[in-house]
Amino acid sequence: MNILIGTILIWAGAVWALARVNRDHRSELRTIWQISLDTFLFMLPRLLLGMLSAGFLALLLPEDYVQRFLGESSGLTGLLIASLFGALTPGGPFVAFAIGASAIKAGATLGAITAYVTAWCIYSILRIISYELPMLGAAFTRTRLLVSLPVPILLGLLAPVVM
Amino acid sequence: MIDGGLITLFIILLLSGGAVWIKFGPDVFWQTLLADLGFVAVLLPKVAGGVVLAVALGYVLPRERIMALAGPESGVTGLAVAMLAGAIFPGGPAVTFSLTAGLLASGADLAAGVAMVSGWVLLSANRTLIWELSFLPAHFVLVRVLLTLPIPILLGLAVRHLARRGVAAE
DSSP, rough: HHHHHHHHHHHHHHHHHHHHHHOOOOGGHHHHHHHHHHHHHHHHHHHHHHHHHHHHHHSSHHHHHHHHHHSGGGGGHHHHHHHHHHHHOOOOOEEEEHHHHHHHHOOOOOOHHHHHEEEEEEEEOOIIIIIHHHOOOHHHHHHHHHHHTTHHHHHHHHHHOOO | OHHHHHHHHHHHHHHHEEEHHHHHHHHHHHHHHHHHHHHHHHHHHHHHHHHHHHHHHHSSSSSHHHHHHTTTOOHHHHHHHHHHHHHHHHOOOOHHHHHHHHHHHHHHHHHHHHHHHHHHHHHHHIIIIIIIIIHHHHHHHHHHHHHTTTTHHHHHHHHHHHHOOOTSOO
């Protein structure tokens, strides 16, 4: 049911965006379909492998450990552990989100997963070394990383209050 | 089409699937596999919608006019615009970091650059709509995005504050 509502909402957004493009940049519609199709085909095998892995990993993750370190009673320490794991997770979004999905199934709190995902977003090491440092410089990168330091913990603390 | 990420995932799948087979037996293995295959099938229409929305969104907004709004002395509005530009314009790191370099070159301050990069890394519409929504529960994604919305602006303000006190100077 949840998925059905999500699907309808997303397609409503997509139709709105396509209608705007159709009005203002009609010639781009073909390009949009082509890029969308390419992206979808790129995703399909990754989504499939990621989802199946997430299902298996959820069975294998030692539930008592996940619950002890990332569960309800883990508190601030749990958020710190989750943030550290997030910062150290290599690879594309499908890897990080698949791990997040299996941790939720194994009993991690949504706060811990928020901290994990946020830290992964901010500190993706490969992206920093291969793109940010060469393109924007050390001063910029250092400043961004420093001011972002409290963000994963902060959001991890706020998330359970709102959810 | 075949890259390091796909190979990594394939190895993870082989290892985790193999471990489930050994630890829990073939019955649990096939049960889990079929349940997840069914889940992916139900998910696909949503994924397709997310892809179309993410791609089309990049064409809806006029890039030049928006970038001009994030220029020097644009205040908090500039930070918000820089964040939104980072979040909404599609493209990988090469595109976003060039866009940020362009913004900085046009005279915007470090804070606007940090807001833009933070908007992209934390809220990229592309990644959120395509990947995050596919893997994680929708209410989780919604709450994470809503909570994160003010963050790039706050980070920009923090950078300005540090710059005024001379801490963030090169």
